[in-house]
Amino acid sequence: EPEVTQTPSHQVTQMGQEVILRCVPISNHLYFYWYRQILGQKVEFLVSFYNNEISEKSEIFDDQFSVERPDGSNFTLKIRSTKLEDSAMYFCASRARTSGHNEQFFGPGTRLTVL
Amino acid sequence: GEDVEQSLFLSVREGDSSVINCTYTDSSSTYLYWYKQEPGAGLQLLTYIFSNMDMKQDQRLTVLLNKKDKHLSLRIADTQTGDSAIYFCAESTRSGNTPLVFGKGTRLSVIA
DSSP, X not given: OOOOEEEOSEEEEOTTOOEXXXXXXXXXXXXXXXXEEOTTSOEEXXXXXXXXXXXXXXXXXXXXXXXXXXXXXXXXEEESSOOGGGOEEEEEEEEOTTOTTOOOEEOOOEEEEEO | OOOEEEOSEEEEETTSOEEEEEEEXXXXXXEEEEEEEXXXXXXXXXXXXXXTOSEEEETTEEEEEETTTTEEEEXXXXXXGGGOEEEEEEEESSSSSOOOEXXXXXXXXXXX
């Protein structure tokens, strides 16, 4: 069964460093999302992406964040200068164009630890 | 903004029924979902219900929706140890390409 994959599973970085989190969505999906979950908190929406552009973003998704679909398979989230409060589990999701009930398929997540 | 609340923990004995509850605030919610997260895995969609339905049954799972009270529940019949996981309630307010709004998740522990 097709699935969303994410790499790495765990990333440790120093405050102020740039990180890139990678996702490979399901191959025929057209909508892509990033969510994050700070330990003990809710899963929060960051950004959605369709047709090579951001379609919606939350207040969390400030100028330090960017997303890109550099080729036909990868979908990346870049954090330019990480802060301690960026430590969280980051989930990528994708959705087929034909999903009438907005079914989003999630990857296993990348745990980001900022020291 | 929209908010989704769930209790954090539930413990049941194997073979009993589990009921996980969720409340939401946005009356314009179109779809409500239950996701399951097992250790080391992503969020897996278990089931969803459209806002004009009161109930949906799928094998051992029963979803009840009370729109008036904005209350959603997931009942798992004959709970098994393999059902131990975190269960997330989520909603989306319109169809199409919209973000999901999640609760914090309920950790279900099944005691053998």
